[in-house]
Amino acid sequence: MDPLALPLVDCHAHLYPPNFESDEIDAIVLQAERDQVSAIVVVPEFPDDIQTVQMLAKKNAVIHAAVGLHPVQKGPLPTLTETPIAPHQPRSIQLSEFAFLEALDFSALSRVVCIGECGLDYSPHILNTLLPIASVEQQKEVQAAVFQKHIDLAKSQSLPLNIHSRSAGHYAVDMVIQNNVAASSLLHAFDGKPSHALQACSHGAFFSVAPIVVRSPHLQKLVKELPLTNLVLETDAPALGPEKGVPNHPSNLALAACEIAKIKGIPVAQVAQITTENAHRLFRMEK
Template sequence: MIDVHAHITSRNFGAQAFQEVLQSAKESGVQHIISVSETVHDASDVLTLASQSNGMIWPSLGLHPVQYLDGDNTSERSVTKDDWDKFKPILEKAIKDRTIVCVGEIGLDFSRHIIQQNPNNMVNDESELRQMQCDIFREQVEMAVKANLPVNVHSRSAGHYALNVLYECGARLVNMHAFDGKASYTKKAVEQGFYFSIPPSIIRSPQKEILAKVIPMKCLLLESDSPALAPEKGMNNEPKYIKVAAQEIARIKNIPVEKVIAQTTMNAIRLFKDHHQACLE
C-alpha cells in the first residue's frame, strides 16, 4: 500500500514517534508515504525526515491555502501574497533539484471560519481572500504542469472551484485529497484522469462513502492525512490506518480487499513514481 497524503513532521510526530510510526506502517503493509508540506515553517522538516526514512517517505512541497499567525499552528488565517513570496523560492529550488515527487499540499479552502469574519486575516473582503487563494493555487499548479509533476490538492468547501482551476491550467497529473465536494463534480475529473484519495475517516463519512462508490477503482488512491482524518474522531491518525480505507472501499464495491490494495498501489506508482524517477533513485 502507498499512503499518498500525510503530514509527517517533527511537530506532528516527535523523533522517537517518527520511527515508531514508520515501523507500524511497514508492519501494516505500507510501502511508501507521501509527506506534504503546508507552510514555509515545515518545508525543510518534510525534506529532512524523508531523507531519514530509508526511502519510505516520498517528499512533497506546497503552500497550503490556510496558514498560521507566526507559524504557531494554532491561529488559522487565509494565505497571503507575502506567504507565497517567502515560499516560492523554496518550491522553485525543490522542483529544479527534483527533490520532490509532487507539488502539495496546495489548493483552496473556502470554509466559513477561514474566509468569513476571521480576525486573523489581513483583509476582511471575502472575494479578495478567495481570489488570493486562487492566484496562489494557480501559480503552483502552473509550476507543477511545467515541470511535469503531479499536484496533491486540498479543496475544502471549494471542490468545483479547485477543479476548475486545474482544468484551466491543463493539469493532468492530479490527486484530489479527501475531496469533500459533490460526487457529481467528480465525473469530469475522472474523465480527465484525475485521482481521488480516500482516508480512514471514510468509515464515519457518508460523503466519502458515496465518493468511493461512484469513482472507479482506476482513479482511487489511499491516504491517511496523518495525524488528521483517523478512523475514530479525536484519535491521532497514522499511515498504518490506510488499511481501514482499503477495507471499507472493498466493502462498498463488494470486491476483495487485496484487489483494492493492488489497484490503488499501481495507481499511486503510475501517478507519482513514473513521472519523477529522479527524486526516487
C-alpha cells in the first residue's frame, strides 16, 4: 500500500473568501479528498467568517467547523466612535467583541469540532497599532482576557481549542496549563521555544505541523524534539506553504507528513497513522 494512501487530517485551514475565491473552494476540497485528506478543520478569524464556515461545513462532509475570534481583528475600535484605525488595518481584539460569540446558539450550529482560532498575538507591529490609545501592556491584558473567555467557552461546550500564539508561545502554554485544558488544546504554527512546547506536551497538548516545515528550521527543530504522539498536521491554507509566496492548499498536507518522517527517521505511514489518530481523538471525529 502507498503510505500516503492513508487518510490525513488538516487541523487548521482558512478555506473561505477573501483567502480563496468562492468558485475555487469546491475544487480545492475535491482535490484534497483525492489526495487522501479525509477531514479539514476550517477555522474562522473574524465574525463574518463564522457564518461562511458554517455554510461550507453544511455543504461538504469533509469540512468541519470551528467557532472563534482571532486575537488580531481589524478596523475601528468598537468602543470608540472616532479612532485612527483604518477599516482593514489589523489591531488587537477588544473585550467587547467577544459578545458576538456569547450570543451564538451552539445548538443551531453544524459540525463544530473546536473553539478557535483564538489565542494571543504579541507581535510588535500589532501591539503598536493602538498606541497611544492603549499601551502595549493594556493590549496584552485584553488579549489574555479574551483568550480566557474562549477557554471558558470551550469548557462550557466541551470542545477543544485551536490556538494562535504568535510571539506569545509561553504565555499561551501557561494559560492552557493553568486552566487544565492543555490536553484538549492544539497550538498551531507555534513559534515559541521547544522547551515551552515540551512543557505543554507533558500536559497532553498537541502541536500542528504545516508544509512550511520543509523550509523552516524552527519548525524542523520543533518536530525533532516533540513526541509524535503530540503532533498533528495542518496547512493554515493559504499560508505556511512549501513555497514562499505560493498559496497553500490542503493537498500539500502529505508534504508535512513526509518531512516529519524524514526528520524523525520513521516511515511516513507511521506519521500518517499517528497524526490522524491524534486529530480524531482531539476533535472527537469518527474514523
